[in-house]
Amino acid sequence: MTDTILMDAETLASRVTAALLAAGASPDSTAATTEALMHASRTGIDSHGVRLAAHYAAMLRAGRLNRTPHLTIRRTAPATAMLDADDGLGHYACARAMDLAVEIATETGVGAVGIVRSSHCGAAGAYALKAAEAGMIGLVTSNSDANVTLFGGTLPFHGTNPIAMAAPVTGQPPWLLDIATSSIPFNRVRLYRSLNRPLPTGVAADSQGHETTNPHAAHMLLPLGGPDYGFKGAALAGMVTILSAVLTGATTDADMIPMTETDDRTTPRNVGQFCLAIDPARFVGRTAYDRAITSYLDQLRTVPPTEADHPVMAPGDREWQTARHRATHGIPIDPDTRRFLGL
Amino acid sequence: MTDTILMDAETLASRVTAALLAAGASPDSTAATTEALMHASRTGIDSHGVRLAAHYAAMLRAGRLNRTPHLTIRRTAPATAMLDADDGLGHYACARAMDLAVEIATETGVGAVGIVRSSHCGAAGAYALKAAEAGMIGLVTSNSDANVTLFGGTLPFHGTNPIAMAAPVTGQPPWLLDIATSSIPFNRVRLYRSLNRPLPTGVAADSQGHETTNPHAAHMLLPLGGPDYGFKGAALAGMVTILSAVLTGATTDADMIPMTETDDRTTPRNVGQFCLAIDPARFVGRTAYDRAITSYLDQLRTVPPTEADHPVMAPGDREWQTARHRATHGIPIDPDTRRFLGL
Numbered sequence: 001m002t003d004t005i006l007m008d009a010e011t012l013a014s015r016v017t018a019a020l021l022a023a024g025a026s027p028d029s030t031a032a033t034t035e036a037l038m039h040a041s042r043t044g045i046d047s048h049g050v051r052l053a054a055h056y057a058a059m060l061r062a063g064r065l066n067r068t069p070h071l072t073i074r075r076t077a078p079a080t081a082m083l084d085a086d087d088g089l090g091h092y093a094c095a096r097a098m099d100l101a102v103e104i105a106t107e108t109g110v111g112a113v114g115i116v117r118s119s120h121c122g123a124a125g126a127y128a129l130k131a132a133e134a135g136m137i138g139l140v141t142s143n144s145d146a147n148v149t150l151f152g153g154t155l156p157f158h159g160t161n162p163i164a165m166a167a168p169v170t171g172q173p174p175w176l177l178d179i180a181t182s183s184i185p186f187n188r189v190r191l192y193r194s195l196n197r198p199l200p201t202g203v204a205a206d207s208q209g210h211e212t213t214n215p216h217a218a219h220m221l222l223p224l225g226g227p228d229y230g231f232k233g234a235a236l237a238g239m240v241t242i243l244s245a246v247l248t249g250a251t252t253d254a255d256m257i258p259m260t261e262t263d264d265r266t267t268p269r270n271v272g273q274f275c276l277a278i279d280p281a282r283f284v285g286r287t288a289y290d291r292a293i294t295s296y297l298d299q300l301r302t303v304p305p306t307e308a309d310h311p312v313m314a315p316g317d318r319e320w321q322t323a324r325h326r327a328t329h330g331i332p333i334d335p336d337t338r339r340f341l342g343l
Numbered sequence: 344m345t346d347t348i349l350m351d352a353e354t355l356a357s358r359v360t361a362a363l364l365a366a367g368a369s370p371d372s373t374a375a376t377t378e379a380l381m382h383a384s385r386t387g388i389d390s391h392g393v394r395l396a397a398h399y400a401a402m403l404r405a406g407r408l409n410r411t412p413h414l415t416i417r418r419t420a421p422a423t424a425m426l427d428a429d430d431g432l433g434h435y436a437c438a439r440a441m442d443l444a445v446e447i448a449t450e451t452g453v454g455a456v457g458i459v460r461s462s463h464c465g466a467a468g469a470y471a472l473k474a475a476e477a478g479m480i481g482l483v484t485s486n487s488d489a490n491v492t493l494f495g496g497t498l499p500f501h502g503t504n505p506i507a508m509a510a511p512v513t514g515q516p517p518w519l520l521d522i523a524t525s526s527i528p529f530n531r532v533r534l535y536r537s538l539n540r541p542l543p544t545g546v547a548a549d550s551q552g553h554e555t556t557n558p559h560a561a562h563m564l565l566p567l568g569g570p571d572y573g574f575k576g577a578a579l580a581g582m583v584t585i586l587s588a589v590l591t592g593a594t595t596d597a598d599m600i601p602m603t604e605t606d607d608r609t610t611p612r613n614v615g616q617f618c619l620a621i622d623p624a625r626f627v628g629r630t631a632y633d634r635a636i637t638s639y640l641d642q643l644r645t646v647p648p649t650e651a652d653h654p655v656m657a658p659g660d661r662e663w664q665t666a667r668h669r670a671t672h673g674i675p676i677d678p679d680t681r682r683f684l685g686l
Contacts, residue, residue, distance in 0.1 A: 109419055296584065
């Protein structure tokens with residue numbers, strides 16, 4: 001059990017399902033969470049994949065996460081709604097919220113759903129993808145506990161606050177953006193600490209807010225754009241906080257209980273999310289949109305690359321490539337997760 | 344006429360108005376364009392301020408811009424619309440589109456308007472701001488002609504494609520993000536060429552797509568995030584292109600006639616924009632939103648800065664500070680613009 005092994009998706013999904021059910025999660029929240037974790041593990045976003053099942057199971061058992069959440073939907077206007085996640089798994093809330101946003105957008109052209117009293121939702125792209133699978137453009141943001149500093153600030157203030165967007169492409173996997181508004185995740189700092197290796201320049205700061213490449217001195221992340229243009233990354237992180245938390249009534253990043261680095265495993269964290277669905281049929285029209293996105297992507301992918309063996313990729317291309325590879329060769333599972341899932 | 348002078352806003356606005364009217368622009372397009380240019384000049388975004396009046400006047404005279412555009416609005420669903428800008432000034436189209444998005448959102452909670460057959464709209468933040476002044480969160484994107492490369496690409500593919508968002512704050516100027524998805528604008532490269540000064544690292548590439556600090560070798564910009572994390576900036580630029588152009592039927596960046604570096608001054612460019620208005624009253628509710636945004640900003644602005652004399656700022660704070668300064672001391676006008684406006 002000390003090696004990474006390769007697992008087929010079906011077995012893996014059934015083990016994750018069993019683990020979440022065993023921790024007391026309701027069948028609905030288990031199904032949504034498994035789907036989101038499998039999306040990440042299939043597409044190579046391993047930091048947000050099935051390895052998180054152990055953490056969620058622990059939080060379900062400890063009480064921070066409501067095992068049997070009752071989602072409450074309040075329709076606030078013809079094109080908007082609020083979803084109260086009842087402190088359950090964020091994946092369940094986000095999946096339901098995006099389904100609702102799509103349902104709304106079918107009628108009104110665009111639909112927006114704010115989520116309050118939620119928790120970590122894994123890879124935000126999983127929910128943007130749901131919109132694309134329904135033929136719509138989906139946009140998802142989630143705030144998170146603070147570990148990214150401001151431009152010229154000395155404290156962690158924003159979370160790594162992801163922005164995800166997916167756009168449908170006929171006959172192809174969707175265009176899929178899913179990025180943190182910092183350059184790297186904080187997990188990378190922890191990894192470099194354990195490897196005792198210097199960090200890349202421009203990604204982290206010490207406790208005085210000064211850039212550092214020393215992983216042991218790194219106290220927080222710098223926003224995307226680094227020491228010179230980090231005001232842009234900080235502004236994008238703020239956009240995510242405003243849409244996900246200020247607009248919804250969730251806890252803002254700097255006041256949020258950390259996801260992992262805390263002894264408090266019982267108090268719900270009140271994370272916020274925002275889901276938007278846009279129906280191309282209500283803009284240029286379905287046929288013209290389909291033609292335009294295909295032509296845009298064809299043009300992008302045929303731009304000559306700087307290195308001959310690294311073709312230019314659209315957002316998501318690397319993930320879909322990984323998914324094809326893993327469908328044949330299996331999904332790598334680290335020893336800890338293997339142990340947790342009994343593999 | 345060789346010096347920069349300081350002008351009061353009122354005189355300046357009347358001269359810009361006169362210059363646009365003299366070039367044949369209709370009163371409506373003139374009013375909207377003057378307002379947008381004055382927003383930029385008041386807040387210190389001089390690259391997008393009144394200096395552009397000369398360019399617009401030339402394009403109105405040459406025929407690229409329709410002097411008397413008839414805007415056509417097509418309501419496509421309860422919460423969405425398309426606006427055909429009839430090849431007029433983009434400022435006019437964007438101002439009307441955001442007014443419409445706000446009007447729609449008043450009824451449906453969120454409103455989205457796509458703009459086609461438009462042109463350069465100046466600072467996108469000017470229209471996001473209109474939403475905030477109406478008590479809503481406004482989001483605006485515009486595509487533009489290609490001068491930013493992809494991640495690992497050898498050709499300019501996306502424009503500097505701005506993302507703007509404004510959020511209302513009771514008793515204070517709005518939170519206001521207005522950023523290009525490149526680190527610097529291409530004008531900065533031209534400036535450094537004329538100064539014969541090296542560019543900052545990580546912002547530009549030569550014609551082979553390799554990073555360069557030589558402004559004379561710089562052929563295009565690198566996306567935000569630079570040589571290491573530019574896949575994030577490129578993805579954000581793509582998000583802007585998809586919302587502004589693919590969704591609306593506008594010309595995508597790489598196929599668009601350049602704004603300035605072209606001899607073609609007669610063919611309309613078919614720029615696209617996207618405006619979204621979100622009513623906080625339909626999410627957490629007006630009072631709770633007002634309290635949350637104020638508290639979030641208070642907390643942000645009191646984070647101890649890395650340098651004692653540079654307090655941490657929220658997006659827009661620098662611009663509002665400049666606006667206060669310029670309201671007292673005047674708006675600096677460069678010699679060329681001074682000549683054009685007869686000042």
